[in-house]
Amino acid sequence: MLSLVDKLCERRSLSVDEYERLIAGRTPELAEELARRAVAERKRVWGTKVFTRGLIEVSSHCVNDCYYCGIRRSNKQAARYRLSPERILACAEEGYGLGFRTFVLQGGEDPWFSDERLCDIVASIRSAHPDCAVTLSMGERSRASYQALHDAGAERYLLRHETSNPLHYRRLHPPEMSFERRMRCLGDLRDIGYAVGIGFMVGSPYQTPHDLAMDLKLVEEFGPQMCGIGPFVAHHATPFASQESGSLELTCYLLSIIRLISPGILLPATTALGSIHPQGREKGIMSGANVVMPNLSPVDVRKDYELYDGKICTGEEAAECRCCLAARMWSIGYEIVVDRGDPVDDRRIQ
Numbered sequence: 013m014l015s016l017v018d019k020l021c022e023r024r025s026l027s028v029d030e031y032e033r034l035i036a037g038r039t040p041e042l043a044e045e046l047a048r049r050a051v052a053e054r055k056r057v058w059g060t061k062v063f064t065r066g067l068i069e070v071s072s073h074c075v076n077d078c079y080y081c082g083i084r085r086s087n088k089q090a091a092r093y094r095l096s097p098e099r100i101l102a103c104a105e106e107g108y109g110l111g112f113r114t115f116v117l118q119g120g121e122d123p124w125f126s127d128e129r130l131c132d133i134v135a136s137i138r139s140a141h142p143d144c145a146v147t148l149s150m151g152e153r154s155r156a157s158y159q160a161l162h163d164a165g166a167e168r169y170l171l172r173h174e175t176s177n178p179l180h181y182r183r184l185h186p187p188e189m190s191f192e193r194r195m196r197c198l199g200d201l202r203d204i205g206y207a208v209g210i211g212f213m214v215g216s217p218y219q220t221p222h223d224l225a226m227d228l229k230l231v232e233e234f235g236p237q238m239c240g241i242g243p244f245v246a247h248h249a250t251p252f253a254s255q256e257s258g259s260l261e262l263t264c265y266l267l268s269i270i271r272l273i274s275p276g277i278l279l280p281a282t283t284a285l286g287s288i289h290p291q292g293r294e295k296g297i298m299s300g301a302n303v304v305m306p307n308l309s310p311v312d313v314r315k316d317y318e319l320y321d322g323k324i325c326t327g328e329e330a331a332e333c334r335c336c337l338a339a340r341m342w343s344i345g346y347e348i349v350v351d352r353g354d355p356v357d358d359r360r361i362q
Contacts (some may be wrong), residue, residue, distance in 0.1 A: 013037045014045070014121025020092060020272050021049060024358070025232055031225035034269065035262075037352040043265045050268035050300030053275045058302050058344045064280070064334065065147065066112035066308040067102045069317040070095045074120025076151070077186045080216065082247035082318040083120050089249050094124055097133050097309030099310060102330050103138050103330075104144075107308045110334050111350040114145040116170070116305065121151035131164035138165035145352045147209075152193060155200040162204050169201045172211035172240060175219070176226035185217045198210050198234070208354050209238030209278075214266060215258020216244040223268065237355035238278055238303075239270055242284030245320035260289045264299035271300030278303050287324045293337070303353065304341070306333040 016034050020026055024035070071094040077084045084090075089112060095103075104115050115137060119125065134146050147168035148161060162271070173194055175181050181191040201208045212227045213219075231239055243258030270279060280303040281296025285296045289295065293304055307314060307325050314326040325333050 013039075013042050014088070014190075017042070017046060017049065017272075020269070022160055022272050026073045026228075028222070028225045028229050031228045031269075034220050035221040035224050035265075038262065038265055043261065043268070046265060046268040046272070047271070047299045050271035051298065054258055054271055054302055057275045061302070061349045061351065061353075062297060062341050062346045063114070063303050063351055064112055064307040064337070064348055065114045065116045065280070065303060065353075066104070066107035066110075066330075067116045067118060067305045068095070068100055068107075069119060069124040069307070069309040069314070070100055070117050070127055070150075071119035071125065072313075072317050073122040073124065075123065076121050076189060079184055079186070079251045080213070080244065080247070080320075082249060082320055084250065090318070093313045093316050094119075094122060095313070097129065097136070097152075100133055101140070103308045103310065104141065106330055108141050108144065110331055111348075112308070112334075113143060113350060113352045114147060114168075115308070116147040116149060118149040118170070122200050125150060127157050127160050129131050133164045134161060134164040143352070145354070152197045154257075155204070158197075158200055158204055158206070162206060166206070168207040168209065168238070170209035170211070170238060170240060171198055171201065172209075173198065173218065173227075174212055174231065175223055176230045177223045178221075180216075180218060180223050184216060190239070207237035208234075209240060210234060211238075211240035211242075212237045213244040213258065214241055214263045217252050217255050219244075228266070228269060228273065231277075235274070235358070236358070237278060238280075239274075240280050240282060241266055241270070243288050245287060245322065247318065247320045252331055257288055260285065260292055260295060264295055267296055267299040267301050274358050275361050276358045278353065280305055283307075283324060284320065287320070287322050288314035294340055297341065297346055298344060304337050304348070306330065306337055330350055
C-alpha cells in the first residue's frame, strides 16, 4: 500500500481502482503514515493556521425529503424556524466582533429565501463588513439565482454532492431529486466564478469502498476549493434511524487522502466529527484539515437545526464556542486566526 501512497504524493492522482484498494487496505499503521504526510503538506501550504467559518443556520424549513436528514419535509416532529434578515445581520455583527472573517449562511431549501431576500442579506453583510467573505449553503438553485447571488457579493458556495455514484444517490434521496441536477448545479457554480465546496458522508447507508473511491476521484477531477466530509450520523425521525454512524477513523483517513490530492484545499474538521468523538475535531485537524466552523446561530434555535442526533454546541454562546475551539486547537499546536482563509490554487504550489 505504501507504493500507492508514494504515487499519490507524487502525482496527486490515482485511478478509482487504486483509491478503492487504498480504502479497503486501511490499517492503523497506514492511517498514521497518511496523516503524517498530509499534515506535512498542510503545514507546508498553511502553516499551523486554522481558519474559522461563522456558521449561521438560517432556516430549518426544507422542501426536500432526503432519507438521512432530520429536517426533511416528511419529519412532522421537526421544529421549524427561519431567521429574519435582521437576526442574520445581527449574528454576522456579533461574529465580526469575535474575529470571524467568513460567514456561512446555511439552511434547508426554503423558498422563503427568494433571490431578492437572499441578495439583500448578502449585500448587507458585505456592505457592513467589506473585508469578509460570504459563503452560501442553500442547496440547489437555478443558474440565474446563483449568478444574482454572486453579483450581490457571495464569493463561495457549498453544495455537498453526498455521493458520486448515481445509483447510491438514488438510494439516499427521493425520486424527485437527481444526481445529474446536483452535478449540473456544481458546474454552474464553478462556471460563474464561485469558490466551490463539495462534500460527502462517510459511512452512509449502502456505501461501499468503491463509492468512496469515486468520491475521491471527483475531488481530484472537479478540483473544488473546499471539501466538507463528515461521518454519517443517524436521525431518529428518518428511514435510516437504525443505521450505524460512520467511523471517526475512516473519516480521518479520507481527510488525509484528500489533503494529499489537493494541498491547497480548504478542508473542515466538521461538527459531525466532534459529535461522534470528544476529540473528533482535533483528530480531523491532525489528519490534514485546516478549517473549523463554530456556530453563530442564535442559541434559542440551534437545537432546532437538527440534521442528525447528538449534535454538539447547541447550547453554547458564540463567544464561548469560539474560545473553546481556540483552546482545543492550541492544545494540539495549532492557532485559530482572524483571516478570511481564501483558497490556494494547487497549480501555484510547487
